[in-house]
Amino acid sequence: MELDNISEDDFYPNMFWVEFESEIFKQMEGATEPYDDAPFELLNPTRIRYYFILDSPPIDIGEYLVGDKIQMYITPYLAISETAFVRWFMEPSELSRSGENITMLTEGADGILINGIRDEEFGHIRAVVYDFTKEIPGKVAVGQRLFDIRKDISKTCTGNIRSTHTCRCNDGFEGNGVHCLDVNECTEGTSYICLPGATCVNTPGSYKCQCEKGYEGDGIYSCIDIDECLLQHHSCSPNAFCVNTLGSFTCLCQTGHFGDGIHCIASSTWTPWSPWSVCTATCGVQNKMRIRACTHPESGMRCEGPSAELMGCEVLTPCPVNGQWSEWSPWSPCTASCAGIKRRVHICDNPSPAGGGVPCSGPPEQVMPCGNADCQVTGSWSAWTAWSPCPLSCGMAIMKRSRTCNAPVSTESVTYCAGHSQQERSCGFPVRTKF
Incomplete structure (x- = not known):
């Protein structure tokens, strides 16, 4: 939460609160506590709402003795209108959002008179x-001031007159009774009472021995090592072990991590x-594969070994x-050289049929004519055609038949065949002469 411009109505008794989402609440451990804001919320216990109080520094009124008269006004510190009224409260040093232990002293006046302050009235007085405001009907809190009345512990006086005859300095102070100054016991040879290693700290009217960092105790009789690991008062990484030492602790990264213990990288x-992977083939050869990944690349390290493996599927x-x-x-x-032929072949072995596969289709050999195209080619006769019909039914006549000289190949060369391409013979019967 961030407030850019704080206004008067941002201070106590107003409060700020934050509520966690339910998913975060599920991860939190411990007992629940009820709301204190309104009576109906007491029936709705929750640990997911937290409150914050914004308070101003107290105004120091000064030191007084029991029985002194004290009068305070708010007008020197805050301007108020004629319609405003002021409520004066006595409250403890530690505030709570429920408002417990807060006592109202008076209301309506811009000042308050304490005629003879009692011992229990020292502390914080709030006005x-x-x-009225424009936005809200009725009167609401528009400002506040906190006053601090300190008790004078340096002296004890009798009567209402402060003099060297009626006042005396208390133990731990020195002076004439009216003006008493604190005695610094730490420079007056008292420090030897503190244990070795403990530090003498002067306080108003007294002193205290403070154990060195990492130890707890009164500094006079004991200074015991604080187990920061047990109390969770350490700064070790969640991926580190906390090891307690005298006056301190050390952090060691867990196995599988490296670093200084405060920051551990996996x-x-x-x-x-x-x-x-699944084998999908039903015959032949196939491999199956599995893989793995190298985690935490931010470490800058490399994993040794392969990221993938192959293995043959079962026998197929x-x-x-x-x-x-x-x-x-x-x-x-x-x-x-003239009318020849040439040949070429190929083999069914790329691949050869196997396992019931289909053989190659088509002839394994090709033949093509070859030779010089200008060569004379000896042809061959075709079969003779049938004899032509005899043109006469009597007497002598001629009938014919023929054949063709065929070349064995298509060529522009002249084709020769031995013999004749036509044959003739006589037909009919001779005419008989009568005598």
Whole structure:
């Protein structure tokens, strides 16, 4: 909480409070306590609301003896209007939000008279001013001042007259009774009463022996080591062990951490291995994998060893492999200089069929004609066509048949065939002459 501009109505008896969220409350331990603000809240116990009181420094009225007359006014310290009224309270040094042990002395006046102060009336007197404001109907607290009446412990007087005949200095003070000064026992040879290591501290009218830091006691009879670890009065890291020593303590980082004990950084370590990945293959070969991570990179350390591991899956049957042709071999030399052929082959071994796989499809060999295109090519005769019909039914006639010289390949060269492409023969019967 931060208040940028404090105003008069920010001070006591007004209070500030903070309430923790329920998730934080679940993590807190200990008994609950009720609200004290209103009666109905007594039925709603809670530990998640905390109150803060903003108070001003007290105005020192001075030192007085029992029986003195004291008169105080608020107007020198705070301007008040004609409609305002003032309530004067006597309160303890330690405030509480419930307002217990606060006694109202008087109200309505801008000053207060204490005619013969009693021993129990020394301490804090508070004046609270109530007046009208624009925002709120009725009179509310608009300002306050706290006064401190200190008891003079330096002297004891009888009667109402302060003189060297009626007053005397108390033990621990020296003077003529009217003016008494504190005796510094620590410079008057009293310090030898304190234990070795303890320090003499002067106080008004007396002194005290203060044990050195890390010890507790009266400094006169005992100075006992304070176990800061047991009392949780240490600054060790939550990841450190607190070890008590004489007058102090030391912090040691726990296993798996390093540092000075006040600040402990977790060492980098491997997380547990993840489960192995699932094998999805039903045949052939497959690996499964597991991984782990190196924690706390902020330490600047590296974890030793691999972050991943591979392991073969259980024995699987070989998968069927379909055959694939290898690359074609180079063409073979031409078998003839004019009308030859050349060949090339490929093999079904890239890969070879296995495990019931399909063999390669298609011929393993290719043949292509080759040779010089200008060479004369010896062709071959086709089959003879059928003989043409005989044109005459009597007498002699001629019928024919033919054949074609076919080249073995498509070429622009001249094709030659041995023999004739046509044949003729006679047909019919000769005419018989009558005699």
